[in-house]
Amino acid sequence: xxxxxxxAHTFISQPWPWWMGGVIIGxxxxxxxxxxxxxxxxxxxxxxxxxDGAGEYSDFFQFEWEKQGWxxxxxxxxxxxxxxxxxxxGGDGLAHVSQATVDTLNQIAGKDLLTTTSVHFVPGQxxxxxxxxxxxxxxYSWGSLFTLRGLIIIVGGGFLIGFGARYAGGCTSxxxxxxxxxxxxxxxxAVVGFFxxxxxxxxxxxxxxxxxxx
Amino acid sequence: xxxxxYIIIGFLFGFGMWKLEAVSTxxxxxxxxxxxxxxxxxxxxxxxxxxxxxxLFKKGKIKTIQGETxxxxxxxxxxxxxxxxxxxxxxxxxxxxxxxxxMFVLVGSGYTVFIVFIGAALLGTFAxxxxxxxLPH
Numbered sequence: 145x146x147x148x149x150x151x152a153h154t155f156i157s158q159p160w161p162w163w164m165g166g167v168i169i170g171x172x173x174x175x176x177x178x179x180x181x182x183x184x185x186x187x188x189x190x191x192x193x194x195x196d197g198a199g200e201y202s203d204f205f206q207f208e209w210e211k212q213g214w215x216x217x218x219x220x221x222x223x224x225x226x227x228x229x230x231x232x233x234g235g236d237g238l239a240h241v242s243q244a245t246v247d248t249l250n251q252i253a254g255k256d257l258l259t260t261t262s263v264h265f266v267p268g269q270x271x272x273x274x275x276x277x278x279x280x281x282x283x284y285s286w287g288s289l290f291t292l293r294g295l296i297i298i299v300g301g302g303f304l305i306g307f308g309a310r311y312a313g314g315c316t317s318x319x320x321x322x323x324x325x326x327x328x329x330x331x332x333x334a335v336v337g338f339f340x341x342x343x344x345x346x347x348x349x350x351x352x353x354x355x356x357x358x
Numbered sequence: 359x360x361x362x363x364y365i366i367i368g369f370l371f372g373f374g375m376w377k378l379e380a381v382s383t384x385x386x387x388x389x390x391x392x393x394x395x396x397x398x399x400x401x402x403x404x405x406x407x408x409x410x411x412x413x414l415f416k417k418g419k420i421k422t423i424q425g426e427t428x429x430x431x432x433x434x435x436x437x438x439x440x441x442x443x444x445x446x447x448x449x450x451x452x453x454x455x456x457x458x459x460x461m462f463v464l465v466g467s468g469y470t471v472f473i474v475f476i477g478a479a480l481l482g483t484f485a486x487x488x489x490x491x492x493l494p495h
Contacts, residue, residue: 204487218364221365221372225373288471301456308445312447317458
C-alpha cells in the first residue's frame with residue numbers, strides 16, 4: 145500500500161502533458177453544467193465588489209450577488225488546489241518551457257540568467273518558493289511590490305485584468321472556454337481581442353517594462 | 359454543505375491548472391511568442407471536449423442534476439465591448455502572465471503578494487462598473 149501511494153505521488157508529481165487540459169477543463173465544465181452553473185471565474189470579482197457595497201456607486205453591482213456564493217466556492221477550491229499542488233505535488237517546480245523561450249527570456253533580460261533547468265513556475269520569490277530565482281525575474285514578491293516595476297505589473301496588471309474582464313463580459317474561462325464551447329461568436333471576438341492585446345503587450349511593451357530598474 | 363461540492367470542483371480545476379503549468383507567467387510569454395504548442399493544446403483540447411459536453415447538455419442528452427435540460431443565455435450581439443474589453447484584458451494577461459482564474463490558484467500556492475493583485479483586479483472591476491455608461495458597448 146505504501147509503495148502504491150508513493151508511486152501514485154510520483155506519477156501525479158511529474159509534469160502533465162497538454163491533453164490533460166481537455167480532461168481537467170472537460171471535467172470542470174461537466175460538473176458545473178450538471179449543477180446548472182456556468183463556468184467563469186472573473187464573475188467573482190463583480191460579486192466581491194457587490195458584497196462590499198459597490199451597488200451604492202453603480203447599478204452594475206446591484207444584482208442578486210448572494211446567489212453567486214457557489215462561484216466564490218469554486219475560487220476558494222482553486223486556492224486549495226494551488227496550495228496542495230504546489231506544496232505536495234510540485235515535482236521539480238520548473239516550468240518546462242522550450243529552449244526558444246529560454247533564449248527569448250535571456251534576450252529580454254540582456255543576460256543569460258536562465259537555462260531550461262532553472263525556469264521556475266512563478267517569476268517570484270517568497271519564504272518557501274522560488275529560492276534562487278534571479279533578481280531580474282523576481283516579479284511576484286512583497287519586495288517587488290515596493291519597486292516601480294513590481295507596482296506596474298502587480299497593481300497595473302491586476303487592474304487591467306479586472307477592468308477588461310468585466311468590460312468584455314468574461315475572461316479566459318468565461319469566453320475562451322465556456323463561451324466558445326457554447327458556440328458564441330461574441331466570445332470568439334473577445335478571444336481575438338485577448339490575443340491582439342496580448343501580442344501588443346508581449347512584443348511592444350513588456351520588454352521595456354521589464355527593463356525598469358526602480 | 360450545499361456549497362461544498364463547488365470547493366471540490368474548484369480544487370480539481372486549480373490543482374490541474376497548476377500541474378499543467380497554466381499558472382506560469384513563463385508559459386504565457388512562451389504562448390504569445392508562439393514557441394510551444396503546450397498552452398494552445400490545453401485551450402484547444404479544453405474547448406473541443408467542452409464543446410461536446412455543452413452541446414450534449416443543450417440538446418438534453420445529458421440532464422442537470424434536477425433532471426432538466428439546461429438553458430444557457432446567448433451573449434449579447436454587440437461588438438465594441440468584446441473587442442475593446444478583450445484587448446484590455448489581453449494586455450493585462452500578457453503583462454502579468456496571470457489571468458483572473460489563476461490569481462486565486464497563485465494566492466493559494468503561497469505567493470501571498472497575489473492578494474494585492476486580486477485587490478487591484480477588484481479596483482479594475484469597480485472602475486468598469488463606475489464608468490460603464492461612458493464606455494462604448
